[in-house]
Amino acid sequence: MNGKSRIIRAVLLVVFVGAVLFGIGVVYKLSDRVDNIQTAEQSDPLWIGSQLQFEVLRLEKELSEVVLGLRPPTDVALRFNIAWSRITILQEGKLARLLKSFGIDQTVLSDLEQTFQTVEPDIAEFTSQELTNDAARQKAAKILAELEGYDIALRNLLVALAQAKNSTLSEFRTGLLSLSHVIAYLGTTLLILFGIFVSLLLLELRAAKKRESKMRILAEEATSAARLKMNFMSVVSHELRTPLTSLLGGLSLLKARVGTTLKDPAALKLLDVADRNGNRLLTLVNDILDAQALSEGKVSVKRETVDLNDVVTTAVENCQVYAEKLGVSYAVHIPQEPVITFTDGARVTQILNNLISNAAKFTSAGDVVEVRLTRISERARIEVTDHGIGIPADLQPDIFTPFHQINPGTTGANKSSGLGLSITKQLIDLLGGKVGFTSVEGDGSVFWIELDLLSQSHLAKSA
Amino acid sequence: MRLKNFLNAIFAAALLALPTIGAAQTILTVSTPEQSATYTLEELLALPQTTVVTTNDYVDTATTFQGPRLRAVLEPLNIGPDASLKMVALNDFSSNVPSVDAFDYDVILAVLRDGEPMSVRDKGPIWVIYPMDDHAELRDEAFNGRLVWQLKTIAIE
Numbered sequence: 001m002n003g004k005s006r007i008i009r010a011v012l013l014v015v016f017v018g019a020v021l022f023g024i025g026v027v028y029k030l031s032d033r034v035d036n037i038q039t040a041e042q043s044d045p046l047w048i049g050s051q052l053q054f055e056v057l058r059l060e061k062e063l064s065e066v067v068l069g070l071r072p073p074t075d076v077a078l079r080f081n082i083a084w085s086r087i088t089i090l091q092e093g094k095l096a097r098l099l100k101s102f103g104i105d106q107t108v109l110s111d112l113e114q115t116f117q118t119v120e121p122d123i124a125e126f127t128s129q130e131l132t133n134d135a136a137r138q139k140a141a142k143i144l145a146e147l148e149g150y151d152i153a154l155r156n157l158l159v160a161l162a163q164a165k166n167s168t169l170s171e172f173r174t175g176l177l178s179l180s181h182v183i184a185y186l187g188t189t190l191l192i193l194f195g196i197f198v199s200l201l202l203l204e205l206r207a208a209k210k211r212e213s214k215m216r217i218l219a220e221e222a223t224s225a226a227r228l229k230m231n232f233m234s235v236v237s238h239e240l241r242t243p244l245t246s247l248l249g250g251l252s253l254l255k256a257r258v259g260t261t262l263k264d265p266a267a268l269k270l271l272d273v274a275d276r277n278g279n280r281l282l283t284l285v286n287d288i289l290d291a292q293a294l295s296e297g298k299v300s301v302k303r304e305t306v307d308l309n310d311v312v313t314t315a316v317e318n319c320q321v322y323a324e325k326l327g328v329s330y331a332v333h334i335p336q337e338p339v340i341t342f343t344d345g346a347r348v349t350q351i352l353n354n355l356i357s358n359a360a361k362f363t364s365a366g367d368v369v370e371v372r373l374t375r376i377s378e379r380a381r382i383e384v385t386d387h388g389i390g391i392p393a394d395l396q397p398d399i400f401t402p403f404h405q406i407n408p409g410t411t412g413a414n415k416s417s418g419l420g421l422s423i424t425k426q427l428i429d430l431l432g433g434k435v436g437f438t439s440v441e442g443d444g445s446v447f448w449i450e451l452d453l454l455s456q457s458h459l460a461k462s463a
Numbered sequence: 464m465r466l467k468n469f470l471n472a473i474f475a476a477a478l479l480a481l482p483t484i485g486a487a488q489t490i491l492t493v494s495t496p497e498q499s500a501t502y503t504l505e506e507l508l509a510l511p512q513t514t515v516v517t518t519n520d521y522v523d524t525a526t527t528f529q530g531p532r533l534r535a536v537l538e539p540l541n542i543g544p545d546a547s548l549k550m551v552a553l554n555d556f557s558s559n560v561p562s563v564d565a566f567d568y569d570v571i572l573a574v575l576r577d578g579e580p581m582s583v584r585d586k587g588p589i590w591v592i593y594p595m596d597d598h599a600e601l602r603d604e605a606f607n608g609r610l611v612w613q614l615k616t617i618a619i620e
Contacts, residue, residue: 051554
């Protein structure tokens with residue numbers, strides 16, 4: 001990542017955090033406002049105030065009716081108490097707080113309460129019902145006179161309440177207006193946040209793309225290098241094989257011609273060494289060519305019905321000379337019946353050559369390498385068992401990859417390319433079989449391959 | 464001396480008892496189109512009592528209210544939770560309350576405030592009280608209008 005994009009990222013991040021903080025602040029403020037609105041809409045004081053006025057008027061009306069003799073004075077006490085209760089309601093709880101916060105002159109309430117207290121004994125007399133009608137009328141008239149003037153005072157209280165209520169409402173409206181502004185800010189903030197998010201994403205995407213293309217170039221370079229190496233090897237091997245073949249041919253001709261006449265054993269020994277090393281070189285060159293052909297998929301398979309008994313026998317015979325030189329012999333176990341498969345006999349022989357010669361190579365002199373062919377239901381299994389140095393557990397996973405060979409130091413005399421098992425694996429895969437091994441370091445190894453048997457129905461058909 | 468004290472005590476007890484006898488009047492009527500029931504203050508106090516400590520818009524601090532559950536006067540008349548109760552106060556103010564409130568919450572017909580009977584001047588004798596402090600959702604404005612004070616009748620029409 002270069003410095004410029006890093007700075008851009010840092011700036012975007014700072015803006016992002018700022019926008020988030022701003023959004024949180026706005027939401028906090030918003031909930032404050034909502035609380036205000038809830039307070040504003042609760043308990044309409046105007047309604048409660050008008051109830052007081054209404055009840056005082058009803059009291060006055062009832063008293064007037066008593067004065068006029070239209071009704072008995074018994075219910076006056078109830079009306080009086082109800083009117084009084086309207087005063088206490090305005091003096092207690094939220095309404096008292098509201099009136100105070102509105103800054104309304106409440107003297108009318110305390111005055112009215114005082115007047116109520118003065119007329120209370122008169123009202124009490126109404127209930128005792130010991131009054132004559134005339135006396136009751138006089139009392140009612142007296143109380144009415146006491147209440148004179150409160151109508152207007154109460155109306156003024158209501159007007160003040162209404163004004164206060166209106167101003168609260170207009171505050172509420174202003175609040176709503178600023179709320180809509182706040183919501184607009186919030187929306188903008190959200191948009192900015194979204195924009196920042198998208199640009200961060202784009203930046204990230206671009207960086208990822210850059211990284212990816214860099215990686216791809218690296219990978220291409222690596223594979224082309226490997227291909228170049230392989231090509232070079234195969235060209236060199238091709239070029240080597242032709243002169244090598246002539247050399248070996250010449251050597252064997254020479255050996256045949258002078259073998260009987262030459263009396264110097266040292267000279268004969270030199271010829272043998274030259275022949276052996278030439279053959280080793282040829283094997284190596286062939287291995288490299290095989291590996292290259294396999295890796296490029298150029299190896300073709302010619303399938304035919306093959307009796308694996310013959311293949312095993314041939315492979316063991318091929319390796320007999322090599323094994324005798326190492327002081328190793330083979331014990332071959334084959335069943336008494338034909339084991340027919342539909343495969344490429346030459347390739348299976350090549351695979352077995354590899355395994356059998358490997359077993360001779362990695363075991364100690366005097367050992368007997370067992371080669372066993374068995375049938376397991378529909379499959380044929382060939383096991384090659386040696387009692388050599390075995391394969392260390394940590395090397396076992398890599399055994400089938402190219403150029404892996406254990407302990408080259410101690411096997412110096414029997415050095416090979418390290419390509420054999422890799423070729424074996426690729427060949428058996430090509431033939432649709434399986435290869436595997438079990439090995440204990442120091443005790444030896446068992447390498448096996450499995451191939452599908454030709455089914456009876458197929459046999460019958462071809463017959 | 465002792466006798467005089469005793470006589471004084473009896474006199475005082477008689478004086479205290481007097482207003483009680485005088486107050487033995489119906490303060491609540493619950494009615495449906497089919498039947499109705501009436502209650503005196505004593506009868507309401509004789510019902511199983513529930514105490515609700517709560518604030519509302521009309522008291523200064525958390526106040527202890529005591530009285531029977533609203534449910535307790537609805538059930539004898541087979542009033543279920545799907546009715547609408549018309550609650551009428553002494554001043555003829557009326558409020559329609561869904562009866563489901565009485566079944567969802569401990570709504571009480573408070574007759575004692577801080578252990579004392581309530582006078583008409585002080586929103587008595589019956590004040591419908593919702594346990595607003597125990598249930599946040601009851602603090603809504605809609606429930607404020609259901610705190611009927613000076614309750615006189617509950618009617619189903």
